[in-house]
Amino acid sequence: MSRLRRDWQLLVMVLPAIGLLAVFHYVPTLWNVIAFLDYSPIDGIIDSPYVGLGNFTYLMGEPAFWHAVRNTLTITLFQLVFYFPVPIALAVLLNGVLRPKLRAAIQNIVYLPHFFSWVLVVTVFQQMIGGAGLTAQTMRDWGMNPIDLMTNPDTFLGLVTAQAIWKDAGWGMIIFLAALSTINPNLYEAAAVDGASRRQRLWHITLPGLRPVIVLLLILRLGDALNVGFEQFILQRDAVGMGAAEVLDTYVYWMGLRTGDWSIGASAGLFKGVVGLVLILVANKIAHRIGEQGIYQRS
Template sequence: MSKMVQIPRASDASMSDAVPSSPTGKTFWQRFRRDRVLLLFVLPGAAVLLCFTYLPLLGNVIAFKDYQPYVGILESPWVGLQNFRILVSSDPAFRNAVANTLIITLLQLIFTFPAPIALALLMNSLVSERFKRIVQSILYLPHFLSWVVVVALFQHVLGFSGPLEQVMTAIGAGQPHIIGNPDFFKPLLILQDIWKNCGWGTILFLAALAGIDANLYEAAAVDGASRWRQLWHVTLPGIVPVVVLILVLRIGNLLSVGFEQIVLQQDAVGLQVSEVLDTYVYNNGIVGGEWGVSAAVGLVKGAIAVLLVLGANKIAHLFGETGLYQKEDK
């Protein structure tokens, strides 16, 4: 009696190839039905993101038009790349905005970015948990203040009628000229940024520090490692992935240095030292009516930000770090 050989049907093979499956063996629709409740919770946030983040990107078309608000986007004439001429021209205002943006960005990377890391390490060294929570609450508070309040506080403290002026006058050191002084404007921006956001920035680093295995510290102590050696060989390597992730995200915002903070103090110091790309777009677009030019500058700035994020993430992969996403294995 001959054995029957079962030949797979072509329809079965085509159907198995046509329906992609995940590594767990479930098809897309099976996973969709399984996670339908979670997807339902995500839907409102996704709708808000779509309506207020992605759909407005279509308005970047005015970068290629001579846009007039009373005419509308559709009726405004096309001008091609004419609005982008400012990027390659010798306009002193634009070059000044680029220079100020790069200087403030460099100062932020040197002083503002490491400040939350140092503060998180200092707070993590506190022995009393109750005292640590009190300190955290105090340091988080400035983050919830608006820039209007922060700038007003600094102007009151460092201004001509503030406590600093009274102390300096009492000791015969003369009246300090900080608020409104162009020479102190950029350092003052960094000081304000650190005071407002440093405490809030420690949240992720404190979470990373809490995730370090305590057995590593015990093993280092048994080997005779001092507190400094434990910090260098256990603590810092434990938070490197989080530091790299935050740094990659920060690099993507290199050309955005704080619009509201700067525009509130621009009149006191002048455009020469305070004009950055964000305020340039505002002053020329909304105030000056150059909508197309401002949209072109904003569009190029966004494209550069994407390239910076991708480049920084690629460099993170070269150094063996995950970055924003895990590198695919070939």
């Protein structure tokens, strides 16, 4: 109670944020109960029939649902391999730039796309590599057959990964730059005096210094594995087709809002949340086994 009396001003300051979080997150979470009902907006939650796990049984036998799950997991694994290391590499490279003004300029340029909406990101890529974009026009001028990468289902996986890298790699880079700033520079000086090469210093000092942050972000990414994003895919779904762009988020949208099957959409969303929770717990347990703290300490 003494801490509450001492810090009551700070508590008052965070009350609006707590209110927003409660109204727009925790209260809507209570509506996951419709995943166990044959919900109708006319009957409401109270009068809608209770079906237990019937909606989940339907999902387990629904090919479209498993297709969305496969697409989601494929995209997640692909981005873990090709996207996750990019912010680390950018941070290490930028940390080696000695001129502060040049470093700040590069950091601002790389970080800027993080503030762009997905509408703008998709538009930029459309203007660059779309059928009527700069690349296609240049290929026509050279007498070559243009390639429209924006409507090709076979290249969609690489396309969405490239878009994610361009948009958010700068954000991840700043996190790793902050982690690099905590590494004692005397370690690099001592290693250089002992004859360690740049590669050896990177392997034995930089990467071990980044390891706790890498493990933490990897755990959070695994927990978010089934949430690859809604806007990015719904904007390009019609261009490449449902077979390539259907993920769990778009499946929930089409089942819940477009077709009006609220209970099935809620069941798919709840399934995604439970799987994400399990992945976080498993990944955090593995982090403890390798000597890292993870997102919470052992009990």
